[in-house]
Amino acid sequence: MTGQHESDQPISPFLARFHADLFRVSMALASQAVLWRTLNSASFSDPWPPIFNSIVEKSFWLLAALVLSSSSLAYLFKCIFYFDVVKAEFLDRWRVNYFFAPWIAAILLLQCLLPNRYDRWRGSGWEGIKFLNWGHLNSAISRAFWCAFTMPILLLEVKIYGQWFTKGKRFLSTVANPSTHISLIGNFVAAQAAARLALLELSLFLFAVGIVHYVVVFVTLYQRLPYNDSFPAQLRPASFLSIAAPSMASVAWASLTGDFGSGCKMLHFLSLFLFTLL
Incomplete structure (x- = not known):
């Protein structure tokens, strides 16, 4: 009787409280891994030894992968046992955008696994250390993972962007x-990864879709239309995402063109200006 009573107990409400916006943690950790990988390249000079940057990069990568996998597993169980709650989140105008976050984090983690000939520790005494050499994928496997992570972003965009052109209420x-x-950051992250994988046409396609919709979203938010209610206080820190979009666009365009030219600098300066506004 005791075992039957325990089996009749409802599932822990933790799953019901596990919202999609928690995926932002894995996205933030993955972006830190990409940052430290950039610091470890020969195109950037810093006072830290190369092995320090590599250790920090790998540590952030492992932590981000752990958080992303555990969060995805928890949300998968939520989809099974609390599908109505997941559906309500998808219909929420705030939380629906966080469904892009796990795929963005996955693409960022993938970028850390791409071989980089500019790694500062290559050709040095640290090249034989296995902790620095693990995880590099070849081109075919990297492209397969890129397609698997980018396809959900495109499907979500078709669903969300399509509603903006229909006669519905959204x-x-x-x-x-x-x-x-x-959602716009997802375009730019995928475009940057595609450029590094020599998928230039796909990279240009994703960048074009992202930059056009960024202009539309920027103008809409800047106008603060009267029938668009004010932002909830607990979600106001999300306003800083307006800095991430042009910043990521500048990096993506630099990867696409191979040079941090005038277009990249314009987007970078725009992000700095938005930072001063916030």
Whole structure:
């Protein structure tokens, strides 16, 4: 009887409280891994030894991968046992954008696994250390992973962007909010990874879709239309996502063109200006 009573107990409400916006943690950790990998390249000079940057990069990568995998597993169980709650989150104008976050984090982690001939520790005494050499993928496997991580982003964009052109109630002017930038960041992150994988046409396609919709979203949010209610206080930190979109766009365009030219600098300066506004 005791075992039957325990089996009849409801599932822990932790799953019901596990919202999609928690995926932002893995996205932030993955971006830190990419940052430290950039610091470890020969194109950037810093006072730290190369092995220090590599250790920090790998540590952030492992932590981000652990958080992403555990969060994805928890949300998978939530989809099974609390599908109505997941559906409500998908219909929420704020939290629907966080469904892009796990795929963005996965693409960022993938970029850390791409071989980089500019690694500062190559050709040095640290090249034989296994902790620095693990995890490099070849081109075919990297492209397969890129397609697997990018396809959900495109499907979500078709669903969300398509609603802006239909006659339904979910017009951009009524649902736009700072978290909408996450979908745009997904375009730029995927475009940067595609450029590094020599998929230039796909990279240009993703960048074009992202930059056009960024202009539309930026103008909509900047106008602060009267029928678009104010942002909830607990979600106001999401306003800083408006800085991430042009910043990521500048990096993606630099990867696409091979040079941090005038276009990249314009987007970079725009992000600095938005930072001063916030």
